[in-house]
């Protein structure tokens with residue numbers, strides 16, 4: 001009878017059961033065969049496991065006849081070193097060097113050659129999987145134990161060394177279970193930049209308040225040094241605090257990507273991601289043989305800041321369409337496709353022209369009209385159309401910069417944002433939407449009716465600014481958010497008038 005140990009792999013953000021079977025034939029050539037893993041990983045894992053077993057004081061595979069280990073299901077790509085630990089235990093069971101009841105237990109961990117158990121990625125989704133499938137005991141590397149213990153309903157054991165685990169399982173010396181920490185998410189949200197520190201730029205700050213309230217996307221266009229980066233960096237500070245379930249969603253994505261800091265088992269701040277314009281499509285939207293989340297998913301529930309927006313290759317930006325529309329990305333792999341959440345607030349920033357000074361009242365722009373046109377064309381069309389708030393950020397006068405009066409604090413703005421969000425929550429009860437920005441045409445018809453006066457204003461503007469049908473809907477959604485911010489049930493003419501200020505004229 002082969003020995004059997006249970007483990008878990010992650011596909012996307014979901015856990016999938018993996019069975020590790022180990023069989024020993026006492027006759028035949030000494031051999032250790034491992035199947036069910038990609039080629040390179042097989043060799044590495046086999047070598048690590050063999051050394052760790054020997055160095056933990058057990059009889060190693062090369063003294064034990066013919067050993068076959070299988071990781072099932074075979075067609076699931078498993079590149080993680082997390083199966084080292086279950087493989088070692090399976091071997092020890094199969095060779096009768098250890099005896100314990102393997103049922104209702106899950107094991108995960110990479111082994112160092114000396115038997116020390118090393119930190120791995122994706123422990124949080126594995127812990128969710130354990131709790132959902134009724135596993136009672138979860139054994140993970142000690143460094144991942146706090147992360148695993150975020151999930152209730154399963155006892156987490158921190159494992160430091162293979163030898164210590166064997167002693168625990170054979171009842172000689174128990175490992176202390178990891179204690180769950182209580183997290184109060186709404187407390188201690190300290191951001192590194194406050195809106196109060198940004199002078200002037202009232203128009204842009206208001207746009208960001210609307211963006212935060214309705215989950216809208218924003219583009220900031222202005223000369224170098226006008227404060228675009230500063231404004232974008234302040235956006236997380238006015239977004240509502242993450243709920244516990246949102247924190248877990250974000251933490252799972254970072255866990256799978258191997259980007260979870262050791263001292264932060266739970267993400268409590270909204271992510272702020274700033275991929276460079278040289279980033280590849282895969283690093284932006286995710287992918288790989290064993291698909292990993294990209295920047296759009298790492299920005300989930302937070303902010304994706306694309307600085308120097310016009311420098312991003314068009315083909316790369318095209319990939320943003322799906323996450324912008326749907327709030328998730330589909331990454332195809334050999335068998336089927338993985339889906340990662342990607343519901344973020346996009347903030348794009350760019351200069352108005354290559355030199356940066358087109359339209360500046362004091363500095364001359366050195367670009368030819370053709371250059372300016374070419375530059376703007378780069379972002380025209382489908383992507384710009386999908387950005388709800390289009391904002392000019394002019395250079396500040398020195399007097400304004402020297403003004404010592406503090407602006408409104410992020411905490412105060414956040415109160416208004418949270419109020420507007422709770423109105424939206426009630427509006428969308430029972431639907432898939434959370435914010436106005438997510439509304440489709442049907443919902444827009446239902447929740448954005450206009451009186452005759454507002455209709456007239458909007459119709460006139462659409463003609464004057466030569467706006468597309470998509471722009472028309474975007475304006476209505478933004479107006480809905482502006483109305484929510486002022487606690488108004490109906491969209492009024494003033495709300496439409498303000499919403500129109502956040503739309504560039506089509507060239």
Ligand SMILES: Nc1ncnc2c1ncn2[C@@H]1O[C@H](COP(=O)(O)OP(=O)(O)O)[C@@H](O)[C@H]1O
Pocket residue numbers: 197198199200201222223224225226227228229230231396401
């Ligand atoms: N509105 C502002 N209030 C305070 N400081 C500002 C403002 N705008 C610019 N600055 C100063 O100028 C620097 C450059 O601003 P930055 O946001 O990087 O400009 P941009 O991204 O538009 O090129 C900031 O680090 C800050 O010191």
Ligand SMILES: [Mg+2]
Pocket residue numbers: 228229230307
């Ligand atoms: Mg900048």
